Amino acid sequence: MTLRSGGVLAAVSCMGVSQIAATDANGDFMGNSITVVGDACVDTFSQNPATCPGTRITGGTLSGVSVTYPGITTGFYRCQGMPNRTVAILSSAAATSLVS
Numbered sequence: 001m002t003l004r005s006g007g008v009l010a011a012v013s014c015m016g017v018s019q020i021a022a023t024d025a026n027g028d029f030m031g032n033s034i035t036v037v038g039d040a041c042v043d044t045f046s047q048n049p050a051t052c053p054g055t056r057i058t059g060g061t062l063s064g065v066s067v068t069y070p071g072i073t074t075g076f077y078r079c080q081g082m083p084n085r086t087v088a089i090l091s092s093a094a095a096t097s098l099v100s
Contacts, residue, residue, distance in 0.1 A: 015098075023079055037069050038067060042087060043085050
């Protein structure tokens with residue numbers, strides 16, 4: 001993971017995410033109380049529970065896909081084009097510290 005300034009973050013740096021979720025065949029996932037439309041979908045990320053417990057990641061690459069609302073069922077959100085995978089959901093503010 002690198003900062004926009006070009007500096008490299010230490011391996012023990014942790015970034016909190018809104019949630020880590022599994023998407024279905026449509027890219028839909030059940031959101032939690034802090035996931036919102038416009039958050040960033042990250043499908044390439046790393047975790048190290050020993051140094052970054054909980055819903056925190058140690059690195060990742062932005063996919064360029066934002067969370068949308070599929071309009072089907074309340075509580076569900078979508079990472080368009082990201083079916084059947086595990087995604088980390090970052091707030092749009094947190095996503096600015098990742099370089100795609």
